[in-house]
Amino acid sequence: MVPAISLHAHAPDAGEPLEHYWSAVVGAGRANEGLRADWQRQLAEVQAACGFRYVRFHGLFHDDMFVYTEREDGTPVYNFQYVDALFDALLDAGVRPFVELGFSPRALARETETVFWWGAHGAPPTDLGRWSELVGRTVRHWVARYGLDEVRRWYFEVWNEPNLRGFFRGTRSEYLELYAATARAVKDVDAGLRVGGPATSNFVPDTRFDGETEDFTVHTATFGVDLDTLDWKPVWLDAFLSYCAANDLPADFVSAHPYPTDWALDEHGQGQKLTRGVDATPRDLAEIRRLVDASPFPDAEIHLTEWSSSSSPRDHAHDTVPAATFVVRTVLHGLGTVDSLAYWTFTDVFEEGGAGDEMFHGGFGMITLQGVPKPTFHAYRMLAGLGDRLLARTDGAVVTRDARGRVQALAYHYPAEEPRSVPASFDDRAVAERTAATGTPRRLELRVDGVASGASFQVEVLDETHGNAIAAWHALGAPTEPTRAETAALDRAARATAVRTVTAADDGVLALDVELAPWSVLALTQLA
Template sequence: MPGDISVSALAHAPSTPLPHYWSRVVGAGRANEGLRADWQRQLTEAHEACGFEYIRFHGLFHDDMFVYTETEDGEPVYNFQYVDALFDFLLDLGVRPFVEFGFSPRALARETNTVFWWGAHGSPPTDLGKWSALIARITRHWITRYGLDEVRSWYFEVWNEANLWGFFHGTRSEYFELYEVTARAVKDVDAQLRVGGPATSNFVPDERFGGESEDVSRRIVAGRDDIDDLDWRPVWMQAFLDFCVERELPVDFVSTHPYPTDWALDEHGQGEKLTRGKDATPVDLALLRELIAKSAYPDAEIHLTEWSSSSSPRDHTHDTLPAATYVTRSLLHSLDTVHSLSYWTFTDVFEEGGVGDELFHGGFGMITLPGIPKPTFHAYRMLHALGDELIERGEDHILTRHAASGRLTALVHHYPREEPKSVPASFDSREVAGTTQAKGTPRRLAVELGGLSAGAPFRVEVLDTEHGNAIGAWHALGSPAAPTREQLAHIDRQARATDVRTVLAGQDGVLRFDTVLAPWSLALIEQL
């Protein structure tokens, strides 16, 4: 069969370390959602199945967390009870906070209700002295509550996507000033705490256009078919690093959001719905790694604190198998580039645009609002199953070994050659998502692993359109707008029922088996 996928190696072949950078951080909508029982149940499942170590969310200082208010005469009033309840849950679970300092509390906001259904106050604080005092006060509170060693293991990121109007009603210079004040406040509490930024959105063509506005670079790419030939750069990154050098500021890590589709909106609400090539993410991450290596902060960690197949919370491809395959391919093609690439988000308990209007509404989450896993959840679960030693990898697969046990684990992804792009966004309907899933032809998978004990058992699990595909199960029921509890339970069972079989090595200690993978399939091969 043309285009066979071959996985072949010896069990004791030389290896290199394989950090699971994909499970370091995961995203969620806002802090207050983390007080919900369904959110907490889903994070518990995601942590146990996918191994997520840190979680990042917006809204730490929003009104609904009651962190900061003022008396009539302007004296600060601090209240950390809701934050404590959330952070206590996270740490008890074994998940650490990747702290995003933002947005402004209402009492400090220059403008209010600038973005999101829940009315985030995306403007600079009116009083940077009071802001600095808030940062110092809550950081000291965490150290008192959780201990210095614990808090030193956290990350402190300044704001979110300040280059986008609405998220930040201010200028780039104002953001840099905010970073300076915040970073100094953190380091004044303890010099070993880790702080970073600029947490900007997306990459744009050529960094010289990533200044106060993205209008110029947007006009450059509008209507072009060769967008992948352009020199894409992280917004504000070079200017941010230059500013920090000039002001002698700490940068323990850098952050940005390398979405491959759906160009971010500018201050006028204008944008282009673009889809870059399937290698956009590996290329962007490698470029960022090189940029940091050549900077004045070569030892800074690189954390991409938001990422998925699309930056839209209403992109129907988020619910589908192609998104899971895209995620898997991109992650395995980006090894040794960054310290984390945080999937945005783990759950559809997410209210930036209000609640989704139906079960499968294209939400960011890898788990639906009622708790049903989407294909992307299975992708991260399979990635988590990989070993910590890399034996061999190719265009369509990776073979690993677990150092402690010597067990082998391989993961195969069939991203169709007929799709040269990242998964095209499907904003207004499911039509594009359906067309994308229909692309491609089956491919033969041939596995030959030697150096095993005779009869060594392996578990082979396949995720495809017929197995573990939640939205497929929903369609099979007629796509009910308001599923009954019985229907939801059925969809959930089908969503968790991947195709599983057991195969054995021969008496010669060689595992040999062939199978056919449909387009967009994932196959996990685990030694038992």
């Protein structure tokens, strides 16, 4: 018999602070996509429902944003109109930019080879002086437009995954020189602006591949080693922090991308793509916390600026309920370690590999291109409903209280039969469907005392038959080109989680004893 999830909380307890680190930052594809009306609508929706405070994306200096071009004689031309339109829309939606300074504009790129469908110039700039001038000119423009107090609340991250050859066609030493020039350019505008890096991809076993170049990622299958027995480390972090300390450079925050896999992107590396254990990400968060605490920059914030169950934009597991349960489990197991864990991404308006070929194509987004919410949207919405005081926790559930004294609880059933992070499902939905069918039910025994007599609570459940967009799509016959009416029906079904009301007893005790289906998530919220 599967042991029950059992948790008891006393509502008046002081508890401990609960930082909503999971909603600090969320990812998006590239800057130019943010000029689209559907992208902006979806950002406003996830901000309102999930509480995201910053958004990060690539391509700020890409040619389709027209920030930097050169005349025939080489004179720089700056144009911030597209960036202004985008950043105005972010701030109007209640979200701030987590600025990724990269990739190179074509006029400054050392090489012509690009990455992604949209042709990002991963080559470092030919002239660090002109790059620094570009960075400084851009930041000064933002200060003039939005005010110094506002821009001091932003973050400036240098490049994206420079350890991967396609994203940075240079060495680690060249990245560190680029970081130095960029950080100084930002700080020359104002010392109070926050800058950091190295924004590297994945964690790797020990320091085996922590060298000058990282144009592939580890494939531990080639070593015949159990992934979970290895000592995983963030790539380049030690070298980055040592370089900053030795050269009197700022490191206001450190960043990395802790995908729970032994591979980074489809085109990188060779061999079998493997998924690490279900505790991989919480262990990675604890490890980077330990490394920063022991570094010359113990007060540096930690922002993990990309994360999901895998780093593939064509992984059908992303569309499923297990992906949502994975989010909830990982977030709750990582409490108190880092400042942000940014889900990659909030929307399927995402073109690194070109447009998705159907509504449910395994894209990163928590909302489809058509605006239909996936289960991961519900996961973040339910997490946002937690309070700011943690009263009790166990493996499978937490109880919190908000500033108004109301109690919330969140429980999940991540079946023990799946010991890994959600396995990727690349070629078709077969692996994702097997994962969703894994596991047996588990009881939840939740008791909260000290609440008001007769207090009402809403119970909401996400599972395979409630709030599951792809299940609703299958129920419609899996249309390859849904009509507007079918899309509207899918949207309604995808938003319909199971909701009911329960009441505390006269003695001020709320007792909930229910059976959780495998992969289900349950949110309990005290009503006003």
